[in-house]
Amino acid sequence: MTDPVGKLPSELDQLPDRDPEETAEWAASLDAVTKAAGPHRAAYLMRRSLQHAEGAGLALPKLLETDYVNTIPTAAEPSFDGDLEMESRITAWNRWNAAAMVTRGARYGVGGHIATFASAAWLYETGFNHFFRGKEGDGSGDQLYIQGHASPGIYARAFLDGRLSERQLDNFRQEAGGDGLPSYPHPRRLPWLWEFPTVSMGLGPLSAIYQARFNRYLANRNIKDTAGSHVWAFLGDGEMDEPESTAALALASREQLDNLTFVINCNLQRLDGPVRANFRVVQELEAQFRGAGWNVVKTLWGNAWDELFQLDTRGALLRRLREVPDAQFQTYATRDVAYIREHFFGAEPALAELAKLLTDAVIAECFSTSRGGHEARKVYAAYRAAIEHKGAPTVILAQTVKGYTLGKGFESKNANHQMKKLSVEEFKGMRELLGLPIPDSAFEDGLVPYGHPGADSPEVRYLQERRAALGGPAPARRLHASAPLPQPEERAFKALYKGSGKQEMATTMAFVRLVKDLMRDKETGRRWVPIVPDEARTFGMESLFPSAGIYSPLGQTYDPVDRDQLMYYKESKDGQILNEGITEAGAMADFIAAATSYATHGETMIPFYIFYSMFGWQRTGDQMWQLADQLGKGFIVGATAGRTTLTGEGLQHADGHSHLIAATNPASLNYDPAFAYEVAVIVKDGLRRMYGPDAEDVFYYLTVYNEPKPQPAMPEGVEEGIVKGLYRFKEGVPAAADAPRLQLLASGTAIHWALEAQELLASDWGITADVWSATSWGELRRDALEADEALLRGETRVPYVTQALSGAPGPVLAVSDWMRQVPDQISQWVEQDWSSLGTDGFGLSDTRAAARRHFGVDAPSIVVASLAQLAKRGEVPASAVKEARERYGL
DSSP: OOOTTOOOOOGGGGSOOSOHHHHHHHHHHHHHHHHHHOHHHHHHHHHHHHHHHHHTTOOOOOOSOOOSSOSSOGGGOOOOOSOHHHHHHHHHHHHHHHHHHHHHHGGGTOOOOOHHHHHHHHHHHHHHHHTOOOTTSSTTOOEEEOOGGGHHHHHHHHHHTTSSOHHHHHTBTOOTTSSOBOSSOOTTTSTTTOSOOOOSTTHHHHHHHHHHHHHHHHHHTTSOOOTTOOEEEEEETGGGGSGGGGTTHHHHHHTTOTTEEEEEEEOSBOSSSBSSTTSOHHHHHHHHHHHTTOEEEEEOBOGGGHHHHHHOTTSHHHHHHHHSOHHHHHHHTTSOHHHHHHHTGGGSHHHHHHHTTSOHHHHHHHHHTOBGGGOHHHHHHHHHHHHHOOSSOEEEEEEOOTTTTSOTTTTTOTTTTTOOOOOHHHHHHHHHHHTOOOOGGGGTTSSOOOOOOOTTSHHHHHHHHHHHHTTSOSSOOOOSOOOOOOOOOTHHHHHHHTOOTTSEEOHHHHHHHHHHHHTTOTTTGGGEEEEESSOTGGGTOTTHHHHHOEEOTTOOOSOOTTTTSTTOOOEETTOOBEEOOSOHHHHHHHHHHHHTHHHHTSOOOEEEEEEEGGGSHHHHHHHHHHHHHTTOOOEEEEESOSSSSSTTTOGGGOOSSHHHHHTTOTTEEEEOOOSHHHHHHHHHHHHHHHHSTTOOSOEEEEEOOOOOEEOOOOOTTOHHHHHHTOEEEEOOOOSSTTOOEEEEEEOTTHHHHHHHHHHHHHHHHOOEEEEEEOSOHHHHHHHHHHHHHHHHTTOOOOOHHHHHHTTOOSOEEEEOSSOTTTGGGGGGGOOSOEEEEOOOSOOOOSOHHHHHHHHTOSHHHHHHHHHHHHHHTTSSOTHHHHHHHHHHTO
């Protein structure tokens, strides 16, 4: 609503005005300036006043958007610490070889991207020569999140440095022979070079924030001094459309992560056209980051623009830049000077007068190539400002031209993301522009040559000396193995081996209890990293709050409401628990940073991330692939698992398929334990496999249940079966020598239904059933596939599941709280007749008993399915099936 004179209400109306007359005088002064000098002058004075107030320490809300100019004026740029001519030659070689590598690969149709690195070459080169710290110096070095489509430029620089050969460049995107280069940053494919897989857009910026945060976590817990580590994330302006890209901006500013810099290459183009055709993406991003509390440095214009801004005494140029949309500015970069004079400078008389003072050459340079991201001094100034800024992360918005130096056929074209090669004539034009000494004779075979000034050339010596001063090559990943972690003391596991007697305990609680004991281990306890997205109490983890503490860089600045309780909410600067709030994506980013700390920092950590199982692989499956790509290790725990176990929650919480999704990931070892002792055996073996002397690059996915049950003691001799995925838990007692017999395979909580069915089959039908615990359908399948591969090599190997069930009488019936496809993974290697029961379809809200009856997996349903299998074999009358259905009310 408005008041009678049309004035909009304001929060200021709620504050007392101690001197209304003075306030009126200030307003009158502003009105007078507006009338006398125009609204633009008034606006300028207001902004100057706000700037002055901020400098004086007055607490005022900040402007979310500044003018479309560089944050650091040319006159304020620091002196350039390097040989600009030498770095220009190095950059030229890198540009050439990046384009040559992709073009040569086009012979084989393998593709590649040229335009991204062409626009960002100086953004990388300036960092490599002056800022990015390597891993051979003190500490961990910097962490570099390279934009995926820029990888050819990074390979080109590694070639110049002698880290890659021509043969490897020629095998770009051709890895099957074993000597190739992956298309994008990929630690699993090129582990000595790449640290972070970044081409799944949006995950790079999210992960970079949590990596910077984890660096502080390690330091605050006195595990590793990371003060010398800085996280640099190179991103595209189009990539910022991804929700993950900006999901954690507030976290970064809230925790004052001044060890983090985003460098956003604003070439105004995404994959198929403008990023913001009718708007201005730079201004939008500035407002977004400023609003989130980041320090924003805009590096938009090159030196050629200085003359224009000096002539703009009336602010007309700034006004025009604020109103021209990105797509139109992209058009200016491709049109002649006459078009620019008419359509840009012709917008108002003041601009037209300004244009008369400019030569065509100046206008052409300004609108086609002169961008801040293409000038080393301006990039250097932005980077220096970023690392010197304290108290908040920095984002650098660097404007560039996509396809810069590749010629008019590439620069600023909508299609340049899909353009995979240059012609010989285009390369010759590029050679002249870059000033490279490549003779025409090098093109005689029709193939563009690679260029190299020589291993002992001034360029290579300069490059290597710069890197040596900064701590060695970059990017680089530690390949030397960390020292294996000692195995924890056995007593932590023995507590679960013994069972719970008559006391009921869910396997979720068993896992939490085990980890709580392991966190007390003198050698490895401090290396556990518990991660949970908010609902720690749901999983029974509140007992860890006062003992381990919840990590907060500020400690606890308030008096917690439950301080008088035993399990109060305790935050501390050296807290061990990462309680992320309601963000599974953030929790997974935490997990990845901790799971790869052995390589990033040379410090092995043992993360476990516990969550509602429905909100794991379904919600953040892309990050779990990122984890595998990055060779991460740790325990991912899907709690409250299964489609029928979480009573009353319904469809959105009913997970019957995560094991199916997890089975697609080669690095994920997936287990569905039924009993507490199985959890202990699996975790113990996982610690050995991931952190022992022969450490493997795998991670574990465990599903645990919130259904309290008496936990039996561990039978003797079952450890191998638990780890491999199957063992006989309870053998049936034959009612008669010729009694029909079958095998019931069950995983997770379904084993309790199978055990009840075993009793019903024996008491009601005189049928003997053996009950097997299938701890891992996925590991049984993995082993069987390896056996199949061995056969193709001429080796004889029988799959473990075939061996385990060999000679077991009768058909096999598998049952779980998962879709039938989960146990059906192993059916082809089971020699007996196979059938399965599962929870296919959508979940629903009801009691456990009703849900299991609905899906046909409860004990009576198992009995009916068993009778049906035996009837098919002629071992029981067909009428028994109908009789059983009627008896049990199915």
